[in-house]
Amino acid sequence: MDQRLIDALQRAERMLVITGAGLSADSGLPTYRGLGGLYNGVTAEGIPIEQALSGSTLRDNPSLCWKYLAELGKACLAAKPNAGHYAIAELQRRKPECWVLTQNIDGYHRLAGSDPARLIEIHGELAPLYCQSCGAVSEELAGHLDKPLPPRCEQCAGILRPPVVLFDEMLPEKAIETLYHELSKGFDLVIAVGTTASFPYIAEPVLRTRQAGGFTVEINPQDGALSPFVDVHLRDRALDVLPILLSHTLAN
Template sequence: MDEVIARVAQAIVAAERILLITGAGLSADSGLPTYRGLCGLYNGHTEEGIPIEAALSGSMLQRDPALCWKYLAQLGEACLGAEANAGHRAIAELQRLKPECWLLTQNIDGYHRSAGSPPERLIEIHGELAPLYCQSCGAVDADLVEHLNKPLPPRCQHCAGVLRPPVVLFEEMLPERALNTLYRELGKGFDVVISIGTSSSFPYIVEPVLRTRQAGGFTVEINPARTDLSERVDVHLQGRALDVLPKLLGHI
């Protein structure tokens, strides 16, 4: 393992442009339940007997905001109940050392920001849980914690409209700005791409890895289990991001 980590570290040192891709496995090391779709707090169906994907959908937020917010609140409480770990901090330090190191995350918990990853090189492709904003008047309300302790759904203090987080719910489009940033940077090419703690089930997560390897770049997967991507990267590092990333940083 140490020899493989050293090999990956050498590739990082030699690289100018790097892309790190993170998924739920990284935050699982903080104690946050891994996601099933948006979250794995559930076993596929809610107490109401509907799929969690239906409860956490854009159409449900419009049709029955109280029901949608019941599960958004559980997700929010889980995220607020944990914090960034050594893996998040190692990524932030790597971004400090390498000015052209970009971070693409599927996670909505905000741990990368709190760990110190620079916002200008952070692509949150599924959005984030805060700040809330009003769907009616657009007013911003930053106090997620306060609203989780009040009756749901949270309401705008200006117009009483329903508040929502800037997160991508099921049935909704990915944020245009994040997509544009991703494909702008992908168009410039990357020397190294590292997939961390993700099952790589979305095309926009797999594509940067495959495109980079096809162009002659170096590709790595860090994951405790093997995925469909494992046979298509140069190196698969088996282990938790919490353990592997600090060791990797120690070689740089």
């Protein structure tokens, strides 16, 4: 383990852990391109998976969109948090100013015990469902996946949806505001875990922290967009590395 990283981890007060699909892939959860045989990114209907999982398709062809939302839901429910998620949650307990910014919609950070008050789910989550017509909140996701799709509201028969950001939809305003509010305060240490950082709002915290003199780390077996710009790149699986990092912090 790089001594500079150990020193930075022990000194850091304000921290940000950014997580992407690579962290949950270690739980056995496929990325959306791997669902239902979508390895080439095209659905059985002959359209890009991004189009099937879009806000416009949910509006115009809710049965088609829900076909793939249900696949996502089943995959998330079939897996569970791994040692990486639990290590991050424990790191938050040991570091009261440690925040988590996740691109993942599986809810595993919450299940592992991360503090919801310091968790920014920038792409939303898959549950609970709510009615697009009357706003009523429905039962948990699992109760609808084996029923006819799209799921309907028991009160008004409107179409239900999860609070997730679909393709062509805007990011949640509150999550963006929270991210940039915390980023304006600065971070001593930023750790990017299992993300290609293809979105500007994922890369920006790393780049701004490095520019301001903070320490930056990437945990990813492969090189990504951030790799040339971080202080340390650990080319290992998150579920192996994060518990080791945790061991170098003091328990309260």
